[in-house]
Amino acid sequence: MPVSVPPTRSSSGRPRARGLGLPLPGTPGPLNAITDVPGVSVGLTTLSDDAAPAIRTGVTAVLPRPAGDLLSPVWAGGFTMNGNGEMTGTHWIGEAGWFAGPVTLTNTLSLGVAHHATARWMVERFRPRLEENNLWLLPVAAETFDGWLNDIYGQHVGEDHVLAAIDRAAPGPVAEGSVGGGAGMICYEFKGGTGTASRRVTVAGQEATLGVLVQANHGLRPWLTVCGRAVGEALPGDRVWTRERGSIIVLIATDAPLLPIQLQRLARRAAIGIGRGGTPSGNNSGDIFLAFSTANNPGPLPEPRRLTLEAIGNGRLDPLFLAVVEAVEEAVLNAMLAAEPCTGYKGRFVPALDGARLAELVCG
Amino acid sequence: MPVSVPPTRSSSGRPRARGLGLPLPGTPGPLNAITDVPGVSVGLTTLSDDAAPAIRTGVTAVLPRPAGDLLSPVWAGGFTMNGNGEMTGTHWIGEAGWFAGPVTLTNTLSLGVAHHATARWMVERFRPRLEENNLWLLPVAAETFDGWLNDIYGQHVGEDHVLAAIDRAAPGPVAEGSVGGGAGMICYEFKGGTGTASRRVTVAGQEATLGVLVQANHGLRPWLTVCGRAVGEALPGDRVWTRERGSIIVLIATDAPLLPIQLQRLARRAAIGIGRGGTPSGNNSGDIFLAFSTANNPGPLPEPRRLTLEAIGNGRLDPLFLAVVEAVEEAVLNAMLAAEPCTGYKGRFVPALDGARLAELVCG
Amino acid sequence: MPVSVPPTRSSSGRPRARGLGLPLPGTPGPLNAITDVPGVSVGLTTLSDDAAPAIRTGVTAVLPRPAGDLLSPVWAGGFTMNGNGEMTGTHWIGEAGWFAGPVTLTNTLSLGVAHHATARWMVERFRPRLEENNLWLLPVAAETFDGWLNDIYGQHVGEDHVLAAIDRAAPGPVAEGSVGGGAGMICYEFKGGTGTASRRVTVAGQEATLGVLVQANHGLRPWLTVCGRAVGEALPGDRVWTRERGSIIVLIATDAPLLPIQLQRLARRAAIGIGRGGTPSGNNSGDIFLAFSTANNPGPLPEPRRLTLEAIGNGRLDPLFLAVVEAVEEAVLNAMLAAEPCTGYKGRFVPALDGARLAELVCG
């Protein structure tokens, strides 16, 4: 089998973390993206307007199954490392271990619109079956705060933006950096945003893929650590602030068959993954993680009377745990590396992470 | 001090549970309502339209502090007895033990609008302070499903409806039954809705008030138990369905000084409160509870550097625990008793609980 | 098939709740005991010594599988309604959703001995396999406080008492009242102790059995409610104290195939079950619940590489939820009804619940 080389440059043309030669562990999938997990797709709507008050925001939609099969739940489990943020749908995910429908990521004050529009999208697509079975919807929408670069208080995301992100969802390479919900993000006081990565692992004798997507908006510069090097102080770029105003949402997808309680375990490992970048999960950061498995598809709602689930034994999960840690670390780097410098709301400027300099510091 | 007699009739003119002489335990506050807790107010927007597809929905807003002081957090703790529902804001409540701003209750597919509009309301009122401190908002919005009587898939609640509910919030008697978010509710297969009750208790040598407000939409007829009597089968009124499609949201307010971890304890007791009505907390019911204390006001956000909190010792909490159980049981009854029979979506009919017959069954 | 009539009298000769004709809902299994679940057995060691300081304590062992198969986990989930108590093993049950080995119940200050001896029992029986696989053991031991009637500070339970309880475990009728870990219990200020009950239910088209065993040591007299009647004040028997000093441990067994996350749901329903007896889950009460399923036996540890689990769909769980509520309510009654009046430590006297008078109050 020929070894595929995942894309070394993001859609912005800037090198991804592996393109810079950073010594990252593990074996990524063909795209080094959450879309390496079969059936998972990503769609983006980016809002950018230089006119005052500047708009730098957007919506990211992650579809855990093909659009036509989104009434079929995926098994899921979440973890809130630091709850200074929002992810809806988690009461039911904690109760039943699944959710159905798209996941949307946007800014803090547009989460309501994302929730509303996701519900509408599901209704438009599945109304007969919803109505016949008196089904409700508990959409999963999450957020991070982009109020430094974006006129967040203006609530500029509209329903159509959300619907478009969902409709645009596609497999294949995922745009990174200042796109979708990541448009106005700031990460370790560099421009942050959307990032993704994946890992191929062998568990219990079988191949599995695990992919993550982050909306990275967390961290203070002095904390920044890359491949173990505390590089924050040495990198060029003025600091942005002295108090964190961020958050990081992590979505973890896998095709490995896992029970809900095991997916909760995967979600918890994202805490270690973000920690590798230097953050102690600061007070102001909503560090909320969600893991889901596309295996064991129970078919469209309502739930069947009886289920049969395959699962990997707990004793074999360590490769998946490591995959979460590694992929989260890398996805955060990809988010920063893909992003261009940005001037936004009130003329505030946020520098980009200098990839070349970073590579020197880490590898030189 | 003259003994005040709480209102024996709801705003609909129908007798409340105590007005019927049901042998309910405990001592209610002057209004027997959540508004007995000083500073707490309630506002309602009810949407009702008989034209097909019929609309039977609305918004209930509970303001934990006077409108002008809503940037000052209240200490809080929640509990999800059965997570088949949604309440936003709970990640942060679980993390920091407080929330700021109005709580809104509406239907499942309008939760996004409630969230969005609540954020907008807060921005409109507090923008300078929010902006100066780069503050975000994590509104508390919760929902129950009214799709049997209401064209829920039409998402008829708009931002203005939510803003109006918040703006109308007032102390004093609280309308019950088919009002606000409770407009389309069904409880034990009778018409349900909004209900409230309160208790005065002595804890650690001091008087305290505890009030609850429920959006009651749960239960199957055969389960219904009132004051210990299994009355469901004996009451008049055709059954509505054979599978629960409901939920119950419980808000608990108190002026007793309590730590966040203690408010979580109060919230858990609502499980026993709803259980007194007969429900085992069925799978389809989103039974989500939130308790908050208006004491120990830390002042408007951002959080102060240091806090001093008064709290009741854990060994003295039992009267408050009992108050939660009793007030929840009574608020559910008040919700049902205040509601009129209702015909809604697709001409479906839901009978009202016959209070007179109920009183005979229980007391006769 | 002839209808079996469950035992109407406990081993003490006193009538059980159904023997008194109390109007309890649901259909019990043949024994109306946790041992109705195939493979589950119960063993008891009761310590009683009238000499000062009086000893009134013991150990209850519940074996979720036949003794020879105790290295095979049972799937499990727990819930802590009020954590003023102890149940070991719950970190792993929350993580992996299973435990292996006997469950022991004893007094608060003998929990360590129960844990130690359970580990020893497992080592003695399974050492080669443990050693070969470097397995550890995380025994499940739980406790309630019997220091009113028992010289608890003397720590009179020894390893042999625990080993004997495990070795005596047998299927068949379960002794109730002042036996095993329930020897020194007090419940609603009557003599409490060990109680059990079961339910047969049809879920997803198949028959299932659910049994519970409680160590009932909770509640204040005025709270006592039986079949919905607040009978506490009307029953004969001096009060014991004014502040609760109890706890209730609930074990729930079923042969229905359930995922760990679903067993957590069952465990939560025990809160409503104890609430039916009148308790608001008081501050001083360790109300800790554990549910396990004997289905989906994965075979002896270590865990297999891959698992296949059958499960009932969430939408069909309500009969099991109701069964938990009903069986817990009944098991608490059985514990009280089986117990004789008791004089213990420092000559303190605790009256027994007067079954005949109770029946009059409830049914008369």
Place this chain on the structure above:
Amino acid sequence: MPVSVPPTRSSSGRPRARGLGLPLPGTPGPLNAITDVPGVSVGLTTLSDDAAPAIRTGVTAVLPRPAGDLLSPVWAGGFTMNGNGEMTGTHWIGEAGWFAGPVTLTNTLSLGVAHHATARWMVERFRPRLEENNLWLLPVAAETFDGWLNDIYGQHVGEDHVLAAIDRAAPGPVAEGSVGGGAGMICYEFKGGTGTASRRVTVAGQEATLGVLVQANHGLRPWLTVCGRAVGEALPGDRVWTRERGSIIVLIATDAPLLPIQLQRLARRAAIGIGRGGTPSGNNSGDIFLAFSTANNPGPLPEPRRLTLEAIGNGRLDPLFLAVVEAVEEAVLNAMLAAEPCTGYKGRFVPALDGARLAELVCG
């Protein structure tokens, strides 16, 4: 004020992490130990016997307050990152936010003895007050598995060993490495054991001390990362196994005034701290953390009727979060660096971490 230099060598004479010049962040307290937190003391009992079957085990006792004041609770909060282990007392810590008495750490199959003896120690010291108030005790005992080097199935720890560890507790330098409960530990396939570290931080304008103590028994060699360098494969020393059989218990003490809910937040940060060493928190590892604050001493039990608590505002907690992460990372290193090579049960050999070589790899 003269700058104190914390001890650069452990009691074994081997250099600690800072003594090797490893570039560790932050400012430690005078001892760089948990005992830098005023009032906290540590006592050890180490069992070592070369005769077959070899014994390599022990008990570590951490007293959160001076022995005479151990009936006065400390405020506390815990977190279970991976529950493949045991820590008792956590139900109540999660409920009320405090515990009273010593914390003991030992091997997995001796946890029962540690629990039992701790209860006995408390009874012997405080019986009159316990008895007068009918108080129970819910000791905090935790464990890790030492069955590779120790005849764990022999359960060689006795009550006297536990009592001695508690009685020996003293302020001042803390012995590290193969001592106390850490005697038989293995960490990243090097000899592990007991380790400690501390940080001085300024929070909300005031000085505070935070100290941690770990029983480090986790990790696979290839995972080992020190100061960001993946050194595991490059260090000398044969590997021990291919499957983790460990755990890490982390105790975090501080004199900063914090609410229970805030101490839960501190405990969660230990996940990031252990992650810095390379572990993804493997399936077989019981990674259980407990944080406590000695501030806001409420006086000896029973709890007072009313409490007043000082607390740091959440917005100021980041220095404490960082302190947890840093101190946990360093304490694990200290545990490994202090330990000598060890031959134990069945002649199994575990190499020591080569500090000099490590320093070369990290700093060279």
